Amino acid sequence: MVDKMVEIRWHGRGGQGAATAGRLLAEATLERGFYAQAFAEFGPERRGAPVQAYVRLSPKVIRAYYGITNPDIVVVLDPTLLSAVNVAQGLAANGTILVNTRLSAQLVREKLGLEGPEVFAVDASGIAQQCIGVAIPNTAMIGALVKVKKLLELEDILDYYCEAFSSRYSQRMLEGNLNAMRRAHGEVRSQ
Amino acid sequence: MPIQTKVERRVSAVTGNQALSRAVRQIDPDVAAVYPITPQTDVAEGLATFVADGMINTVLVPVESEHSAMSACIGAAAAGARAFTATSSQGLAYMFEVLYVAAGLRLPIVMANVNRSLSAPINIHCDHSDSFGARDSGWVQLYSENAQQAYDNLIQAVRIAEHSKVLLPVMVNVDGFIVSHAAESAVLLDDEEVRQFIGEYTPRFSLLDVDHPITVGPFDGLHGYFFEFKAAQVEAMANAKQVILDVGKEYGALSGRTYGFFEEYGLDDADTAIVVVGSAAATCSSVVDEMRAQGMPVGLLKLRSFRPFPAEELADALKYVKAVGVLDRAVSPGLAGGPLFAEVKSALFDADARPKVASFVYGLGGREFRPEHAREAFASLFEIKKTGYVNDLVSYLGIRKG
Known part of the structure; x- marks a missing residue:
């Protein structure tokens, strides 16, 4: 449920699908009748380089064409970014950060020195490796995200994913991604 | 039909x-x-x-x-x-x-x-x-x-x-x-x-x-x-x-979406206004809303047609404004102010109540244009309105200092 503007910043590395995940979430939200915007910080894209993507979801028209510096939600697609990029920069004290990591949420909290924001952790790479056969964590992270913040129902995302990708992906890839979303939705933890 | x-x-x-x-x-x-x-x-x-x-x-x-x-x-x-x-x-x-x-x-x-x-x-x-x-x-x-x-x-x-x-x-x-x-x-x-x-x-x-x-x-x-x-x-x-x-x-x-030369946003009773083209207009409109909620009569003219340039219509739309800030996402080295600024100022020269006009250059090479930049421009315009004098003809919004 999007009852006011929600700003989400995604941190990933080139190739992990931060921009695709942002767009997928935005499109699925738009399908539910809200306004949505998704864009990435573009530059000389290189596989493995730190990248940022932005999503705004709102019940009203969005009139902001600039990066998100004070996000409500931060999603980190790569655990190695925790020590490479200040992922929590500008995160609201009542905000939420969701990290793809094998570490516990408590350890992430300590590592980042966070007090206010809610911290969640999920081993999205492991889940993706098992479900899809490649450790691309973006879809799993969307599954986890809609668990910790009820922006949409899991079913909304799964339905939209099928609609958007069924003609582009093999049945195996499609099922793999859907399972990754379901599993991460179930396994994300705040401890 | x-x-x-x-x-x-x-x-x-x-x-x-x-x-x-x-x-x-x-x-x-x-x-x-x-x-x-x-x-x-x-x-x-x-x-x-x-x-x-x-x-x-x-x-x-x-x-x-x-x-x-x-x-x-x-x-x-x-x-x-x-x-x-x-x-x-x-x-x-x-x-x-x-x-x-x-x-x-x-x-x-x-x-x-x-x-x-x-x-x-x-x-x-x-x-x-x-x-x-x-x-x-x-x-x-x-x-x-x-x-x-x-x-x-x-x-x-x-x-x-x-x-x-x-x-x-x-x-x-x-x-x-x-x-x-x-x-x-x-x-x-x-x-x-x-x-x-x-x-x-x-x-x-x-x-x-x-x-x-x-x-x-x-x-x-x-x-x-x-x-x-x-x-x-x-x-x-x-x-x-x-x-x-x-x-x-x-x-x-x-x-259901009608278009003209430009879109007026809050201009009816504005005494300071920004003129801008492109996506920065959206960001400016949210700042206008925010400042109006605080009781400041600010407005915006989002220009759509640069050629033909609607000089008379633009001058008419800005006739009650005291100070106009023109935002340029381009420079013309050697010109006093940005290219759009020069055109807007020229259009206002024959206006009965000729407003003061200042040039703001922003966003070159994709430099982000954020709400604080629009606020900064309006703050300068308030000063111009108060003193009746344009101290800085050209300002850069969002440039790194030093």
């Missing part, structure tokens, strides 16, 4: 570039010649996909440069075809000499320009130095605030360009990356609605009409009609004003 408006319309998620390429698919031009360049590339790719998939009847000319892209469009348009191209930045600069040929031959070519800065240093991000540089080439220039307007402008461009009193090429400008690569909500028309709106194109002259042979582009020397041709181009550009309004109104009846 306006076409019946449909009540229910589907909202799509599109990037600015997707909005452009979907509009091109619906326009289904006879000929398109496009050379890919960042950040326009998706438009070229989209078009190539539609052609490969047999979704449009367009003949796609795979050219080796932008100069050739425009030249191919000129040839096609002279032959009586509806011609389209798209470019950015260096690509527009590279077709510069043929831009004048397209306009001088009065060929209604439609081009999408995805705004990007000009080198050097090399930069792929947005500013308006590419299209502002082509200011005097004789092209109609429309600017878009978001993906929706990019789509709407491109469809209207066909009608404006081909109008018998205009017959000029039209350039639709869209902010590179900021809009071209941002996915957002847009409402697209049905294919059939677009087909009816733009109608069949019947060229007045065609090189291929062998029963009525014509000469296109001959030498016209010292004793020829060059001067008269140029005066006729100026007249056609003046005619474009009424056509832009008429087409914008008719498009409004169809889509």
Whole structure:
């Protein structure tokens, strides 16, 4: 449920699908009748380089064409970014950060020195490796995200994913991604 | 006659570039010649996909440069075809000499320009130095605030360009990356609605009409009609004003979104106002709302038509304003202020209550334009309004100091 503007910043590395995940979430939200915007910080894209993507979801028209510096939600697609990029920069004290990591949420909290924001952790790479056969964590992270913040129902995302990708992906890839979303939705933890 | 408006319309998620390429698919031009360049590339790719998939009847000319892209469009348009191209930045600069040929031959070519800065240093991000540089080439220039307007402008461009009193090429400008690569909500028309709106194109002259042979582009020397041709181009550009309004109104009846030369936002009782083109207009409008909620009578003029430049209408819209800030996403080294600033100031010179005007340069090479920059500009304007004096004629918003 999007009852006011929600700003989400995604941190990933080139190739992990931060921009695709942002767009997928935005499109699925738009399908539910809200306004949505998704864009990435573009530059000389290189596989493995730190990248940022932005999503705004709102019940009203969005009139902001600039990066998100004070996000409500931060999603980190790569655990190695925790020590490479200040992922929590500008995160609201009542905000939420969701990290793809094998570490516990408590350890992430300590590592980042966070007090206010809610911290969640999920081993999205492991889940993706098992479900899809490649450790691309973006879809799993969307599954986890809609668990910790009820922006949409899991079913909304799964339905939209099928609609958007069924003609582009093999049945195996499609099922793999859907399972990754379901599993991460179930396994994300705040401890 | 306006076409019946449909009540229910589907909202799509599109990037600015997707909005452009979907509009091109619906326009289904006879000929398109496009050379890919960042950040326009998706438009070229989209078009190539539609052609490969047999979704449009367009003949796609795979050219080796932008100069050739425009030249191919000129040839096609002279032959009586509806011609389209798209470019950015260096690509527009590279077709510069043929831009004048397209306009001088009065060929209604439609081009999408995805705004990007000009080198050097090399930069792929947005500013308006590419299209502002082509200011005097004789092209109609429309600017878009978001993906929706990019789509709407491109469809209207066909009608404006081909109008018998205009017959000029039209350039639709869209902010590179900021809009071209941002996915957002847009409402697209049905294919059939677009087909009816733009109608069949019947060229007045065609090189291929062998029963009525014509000469296109001959030498016209010292004793020829060059001067008269140029005066006729100026007249056609003046005619474009009424056509832009008429087409914008008719498009409004169809889509629910009416277009003019500019959009006034909170100008009725404003004593300070910003004039701006492109995506920064959206950010400025949210700052206007915020400041008005705090009781400050600020306003905004979002310019859509840069050529023809609606000088009288703009002066009329700003007549009660005391201090005007003009935001330029381009510089003209050696000019006192940005290029748009110079035009707005000139337009206001003959106004009865001539407001003070200040120039604000922002966003060069894609430097982010954020709400604090709009607030900073308004703060300067409040000072000008108070003192009646422009201390800093030109300010840079968001430049790194030191």
